[in-house]
Amino acid sequence: MLEVKHLNKRFGDMVAVNDESFTLKEGEILGLIGQNGAGKTTTFRMILDLLKPDSGEVLWNGKPFTQDEHDLVGFLPEERGLYLKMTIEQQVVYFAELRGQKPAVTKQKLDSWMNRFDVKGKKTDKIKDLSKGNQQKVQVIATLIHDPKFIILDEPFSGLDPVNASLLEKGIEDMRAQGAAIIYSSHDMGNVEKISDKLMMLRRGETVLNGPTESIRDSFGDTRITLQSPLTESELLSIDGVEDVQQHGPRFEVTLSDAEVGKEVFKKATKNGYIKQFDQQPPTLDEIFRMKVGEGNE
Known part of the structure; x- marks a missing residue:
């Protein structure tokens, strides 16, 4: 050792x-x-x-x-x-x-x-x-x-x-x-x-x-959601606790202030039934690196 x-x-x-x-x-x-x-x-x-x-x-x-x-x-x-x-x-x-x-x-x-x-x-x-x-x-x-x-x-x-x-x-x-x-x-x-x-x-x-x-x-919490649903960017941003939304093709990358907000996002995204994707995870290591080090210091 x-x-x-x-x-x-x-x-x-x-x-x-x-x-x-x-x-x-x-x-x-x-x-x-x-x-x-x-x-x-x-x-x-x-x-x-x-x-x-x-x-x-x-x-x-x-x-x-x-x-x-x-x-x-x-x-x-x-x-x-x-x-x-x-x-x-x-x-x-x-x-x-x-x-x-x-x-x-x-x-x-x-x-x-x-x-x-x-x-x-x-x-x-x-x-x-x-x-x-x-x-x-x-x-x-x-x-x-x-x-x-x-x-x-x-x-x-x-x-x-x-x-x-x-x-x-x-x-x-x-x-x-x-x-x-x-x-x-x-x-x-x-x-x-x-x-x-x-x-x-x-x-x-x-x-x-x-x-x-x-x-x-x-330790950073499940504050990242990858989502494919009928919800629009403006609808996602209107949810209390959604801090940022980035669109990548048909997917949205959603940043939350608190992991509990994911329940509300899921509820609204599935109000009409089946959606293609809902994945709630902690930040990636790349995102954590940027948070702790800062993009200006990479």
Whole structure:
């Protein structure tokens, strides 16, 4: 289990991380979100002992997390780095060997990992001849192929199309199923909401949200309705407690001041019987991010 206790880090007058604490058990995924400069990468570097905190501690299974535990780690940094003249096999074998895995074992695993992430190319192809997306997938494979117990992924979805992002999501979930503790950062709230067991949101180094993802969403109340009915925009806005209505094709996205207002919306929407859609939910993670961080700071 990873325990981060009261981490603090300043760079001159700038507070990068202030009193940050969280725990992460085996088989859990933590999504770390926040605007650029919020302190996500600084957090990762302090956890990995690449950057010393001003105060606080990081424990792995109750002991200080030091370089001695690094063979247990899979780390994908935000700054990608591959040796372009190496082949895929040479590159992955090299990184896995740095983590203590024998070349023969890595070579035996490589084909299945390339299939899992749908890498376009042969393992004898040089990195420089791959597309950027396939280079990124090779680096993800190099991060995971030694079966790490603790995984840090800094913006792993950056630059991936929806199909390849889904492959990466599945890969992350597979590692969780094997018992790995995983923490990753992303600006894609859809990815975070879909696969994260826990969520932590940073704003200028401060922790503004921290807890189970669904509990955080539920704490904002079921104040969003997606609706298809004969009601018009003006009729919806006339309902006391309806704060905003946005139309998207045949659907209305309705924002409520209180979840109880949904009963009145449902009553009026169904007064003539069947309607195609009525879905009342908490705000999406993207909406919560905008509320807590502010669109001007994204």
